[in-house]
Amino acid sequence: MSKILIYATQQEDSLTSGAKEALAFGSRLASATGGSVEAVLVGHSNMSGATEAIACGASKVYTVNNPMLAEYQVELFVDSLLKVFYQSGADVLLLSFDRIGKDLVGRLATSIGASAITEVTDFRTEGTKLTWVRPIYGDKAYGEYSTTRPKVVVGIRKKSQELAVPDSKRTGEIISVDYTVSEEVVLTKLVVKIQSALSDIRLEDAHIIVSGGRGLGGPEGFQDLQSLAELMGGTVGASRAACDAGWVPSNLQVGQTGAVVAPDLYIAVGISGASQHLAGITNAKTVVAINTDSEAPIFKRANLGVIADYKTVIPELTEKLKKVLV
Amino acid sequence: MHIVVCLKHVLDPEITPRYFQINPKTNRPDSGDSDMVLDSFAENALELAIQLRDKTPGATVTAICLGDESSEEVLRRAFAFTANAAVRVWDSEWENLDGQAVGHILAQTIKNLGGAELVLTGYQASDIEEGLVGPVMAEELGIPCLTLVSDLELDDDSVKSTCEAEGGYTVVSVPFPAVFTIISAETNVPRLPKVKDIRLAKSKPITIFEAEDLELDKVRCQPGVILERAFVLNRDVNCEILSGNDGSEMAVELTEKLLALKIL
Numbered sequence: 001m002s003k004i005l006i007y008a009t010q011q012e013d014s015l016t017s018g019a020k021e022a023l024a025f026g027s028r029l030a031s032a033t034g035g036s037v038e039a040v041l042v043g044h045s046n047m048s049g050a051t052e053a054i055a056c057g058a059s060k061v062y063t064v065n066n067p068m069l070a071e072y073q074v075e076l077f078v079d080s081l082l083k084v085f086y087q088s089g090a091d092v093l094l095l096s097f098d099r100i101g102k103d104l105v106g107r108l109a110t111s112i113g114a115s116a117i118t119e120v121t122d123f124r125t126e127g128t129k130l131t132w133v134r135p136i137y138g139d140k141a142y143g144e145y146s147t148t149r150p151k152v153v154v155g156i157r158k159k160s161q162e163l164a165v166p167d168s169k170r171t172g173e174i175i176s177v178d179y180t181v182s183e184e185v186v187l188t189k190l191v192v193k194i195q196s197a198l199s200d201i202r203l204e205d206a207h208i209i210v211s212g213g214r215g216l217g218g219p220e221g222f223q224d225l226q227s228l229a230e231l232m233g234g235t236v237g238a239s240r241a242a243c244d245a246g247w248v249p250s251n252l253q254v255g256q257t258g259a260v261v262a263p264d265l266y267i268a269v270g271i272s273g274a275s276q277h278l279a280g281i282t283n284a285k286t287v288v289a290i291n292t293d294s295e296a297p298i299f300k301r302a303n304l305g306v307i308a309d310y311k312t313v314i315p316e317l318t319e320k321l322k323k324v325l326v
Numbered sequence: 327m328h329i330v331v332c333l334k335h336v337l338d339p340e341i342t343p344r345y346f347q348i349n350p351k352t353n354r355p356d357s358g359d360s361d362m363v364l365d366s367f368a369e370n371a372l373e374l375a376i377q378l379r380d381k382t383p384g385a386t387v388t389a390i391c392l393g394d395e396s397s398e399e400v401l402r403r404a405f406a407f408t409a410n411a412a413v414r415v416w417d418s419e420w421e422n423l424d425g426q427a428v429g430h431i432l433a434q435t436i437k438n439l440g441g442a443e444l445v446l447t448g449y450q451a452s453d454i455e456e457g458l459v460g461p462v463m464a465e466e467l468g469i470p471c472l473t474l475v476s477d478l479e480l481d482d483d484s485v486k487s488t489c490e491a492e493g494g495y496t497v498v499s500v501p502f503p504a505v506f507t508i509i510s511a512e513t514n515v516p517r518l519p520k521v522k523d524i525r526l527a528k529s530k531p532i533t534i535f536e537a538e539d540l541e542l543d544k545v546r547c548q549p550g551v552i553l554e555r556a557f558v559l560n561r562d563v564n565c566e567i568l569s570g571n572d573g574s575e576m577a578v579e580l581t582e583k584l585l586a587l588k589i590l
Contacts, residue, residue: 075470097457099492102449102473106461109426115550116426118456131554136454137355138339140346141558145551152550155457187470188500191486195494202493207589232590246512250476251494256455257367257474257509258490264589275339276366276452286587288580289565300343304583305567312573313580320581325590 002035005090006058007081009100010041010049017204018096019049020056021161025120026094027057032125035092038062040084042077044070050174055166060173062088068181074103075185082111084177090151097155105155114151121160138256138275139282159204159262159283203252203259208234208267209284211254212242213277215270215291215310219247224310225269228318231325237261239271255280269310273298290314327385327480330442331375332432332459333404334365335397339452346558353556364400367448371508373516374478375446376407382480386410388442390435392420392428398532405527406519412530413439417537424549425454429462431547434540436467442503444485449474449507460507466546470504476511 004026008019015023026037039058041049043065050061064080081104085093093108095101097118109116122133124144131144132154203209210229212222222236229236237254238247254261256276262283269290271277278301281287289302290310299305306313338361347356364372372389379385388411389404391397401412415435423431436442445467450457457473464471474490484501490509508514519527537547568583570576584590 074472099474099490102457103461103471106425106429106458107465107471109458109550110429110462110465116424116456116458116462117551118458132551136556137337137346138452138455139559140343141348141355141556143353143553144555146554147551148548149550187504188472188498191497191499193491193494193496240510244510244512244515250490250509250511256450256452265584265587286589287563288584294567297343299565299567301563302565303563304580305565306576306580307567308570308573308576313577316574316577317580317584320577321584321590324581324585 002033002091003089004030004035004037004092004094005085005088006037006039007093007095008039008041008049008053009096009098010043010045013045013048015049015052015056016096016098017163018098018101018158019053020163021158022094022096022156023053023056023058024161024164025156027164029092029123032123033130038088038090040064040081040088042069042080052166054172055168055170056164057170058172060175062175062177064177064179066179066181071190072100073186073188073190075187076181078104078107078111079182079185080179081108083179085112087177092151093153095155096158098158101155105153109153112151112153113149114153115147115149116153117145117147118155119157120154121157135279139279140275158260203235203237203254203261206235206261206263208232208265209237209254209261209263210234210267210269211237211239211271212269213239213271214241214245215272216242216247221270221310222248224314224318228314231318231321234263234265239277240274268298268302269314271298272296273301327382327444328440328442329375329379329385329387329444329446330436330439331368331372331387331389331404331409332445332447333368333372333389333391333400334448334451335362335391335393335400336365336451336453337361338363339366348556348558353553362396362399364403365448365451367450367508367510369448369516370510370514371446371448372404372407372409374508374514375444376409377514378444378478378480388413388439390415390432392416392431401532402527405530406524407517408523411533413533413535415535415540419537420547422549422552423547424551425456425458426462426550427547429459430466431540431542432459433463433466434542435535436463438535438540444478444502445505447505447507449509457507460505464505467503467505470500471507472498472500472504473507474509475506476509477513478506
């Protein structure tokens with residue numbers, strides 16, 4: 001009988017996919033353990049995400065609405081989430097281990113004196129015993145963890161869950177929480193926020209991704225990938241090696257550090273398949289690898305392999321597809 | 327200015343999957359010392375720490391590592407990068423620490439060193455990938471933490487930090503002391519140490535702290551999570567290698583295969 005509180009992040013008045021993943025995970029956990037699901041929203045908006053959270057399974061939603069919370073600010077978000085956590089009396093605090101989750105999980109757990117577990121993809125129950133499942137060693141293995149403390153803060157791995165399916169017939173209670181900002185907790189200040197103009201489609205949401213790696217030999221090769229991606233209605237990604245070399249901006253990076261993606265089609269060009277890259281494409285449906293090295297680890301993950309120099313394949317592939325698709 | 331960089335000795339993430347085995351008795355990978363390396367984001371953090379020191383008159387870099395004697399290898403590497411001092415923290419009773427316990431011990435280690443203006447760590451080590459140590463240390467030390475940081479620029483009493491954000495990046499200003507978890511970037515690609523520095527690194531003294539040297543909270547040294555069972559997944563997919571004799575034949579073949587997926 002555990003009470004699960006989900007921190008649901010909003011973007012432009014609706015829940016993010018990370019929030020919907022966390023709600024789906026929380027609902028599944030609640031029905032397996034006989035617990036209840038509540039959610040908390042933090043920000044400054046009409047809080048329309050609250051009704052969405054109810055439709056996605058929350059029986060109660062706490063909203064913390066304050067002009068100072070309009071932009072994400074780590075110390076204030078930690079502070080307000082702690083307040084709601086204590087008010088709700090929850091045992092489990094669950095959130096997406098996304099960009100914001102990476103700031104929050106360790107701080108919240110330490111402050112509460114709770115166990116912390118991140119990158120969780122699943123749970124198991126055996127009688128009354130609950131364990132958390134997560135990949136370890138660059139997805140080469142999975143571990144099942146038990147927790148030692150009464151409370152736990154859980155970070156759900158991005159793109160590891162089906163999204164919660166909203167049912168507008170569900171009902172629940174919305175509780176507006178009074179939160180007075182204490183200015184002295186604010187230490188970090190946003191100077192500037194730069195949205196990348198280079199890619200219109202977010203890698204995380206893309207259905208088709210053409211990624212390039214060290215094997216491209218330089219930034220020029222990405223032009224070919226860009227044409228192919230555009231033709232297919234997809235977007236361009238890159239390996240860490242290509243980003244570190246400065247060939248493309250780092251926000252195109254696919255992998256454990258960069259974007260964790262789940263496209264229908266992932267074409268890896270000149271990418272050897274380092275484990276941290278493969279960890280980012282675990283949920284890609286079809287993977288095509290184009291590489292001159294037949295021993296490259298990417299071929300262990302790929303469904304289709306092309307052992308050739310990409311320069312002899314990509315332009316011609318683009319031409320052929322153009323005839324059919326345009 | 328005192329810069330502390332936290333390093334971790336990890337199983338080489340690029341170890342061939344077919345040699346990767348989990349020992350069911352220990353739930354840990356069977357590995358020899360030769361399979362162990364400095365975690366790559368920690369190496370980016372080390373590079374950035376050295377660069378910041380070199381731009382800041384009077385600054386020093388201390389590399390710290392929690393681990394047994396074999397992990398001194400990473401501290402020697404820090405010396406080869408020209409770190410000023412190195413500290414290894416270890417106690418034979420620390421068998422199954424989790425990220426929170428490590429964060430507590432490292433925070434106490436930093437206090438024992440007289441504190442630091444900047445504390446740098448890798449953002450997530452490639453073995454267990456918890457991503458907890460940086461934020462936990464910050465909470466323990468009562469100072470701010472910025473995660474996924476690619477670059478730092480020092481002002482008089484604050485640091486401008488470039489952080490990865492959804493769909494772009496942010497520049498955030500924070501007063502010191504503060505903790506930063508570092509990701510790889512064009513600006514922090516680890517250097518190739520000079521032969522002279524590698525040679526000098528071999529004889530530099532490493533300070534060793536044990537549990538009794540630090541003011542540790544016994545409860546916080548206990549892990550909050552325990553690995554009950556670990557199992558290797560066979561993820562190998564049956565890869566269909568296209569049979570064409572040259573790029574052009576393969577392009578034709580690939581076109582057909584891609585169209586057959588019916589998603590274009």
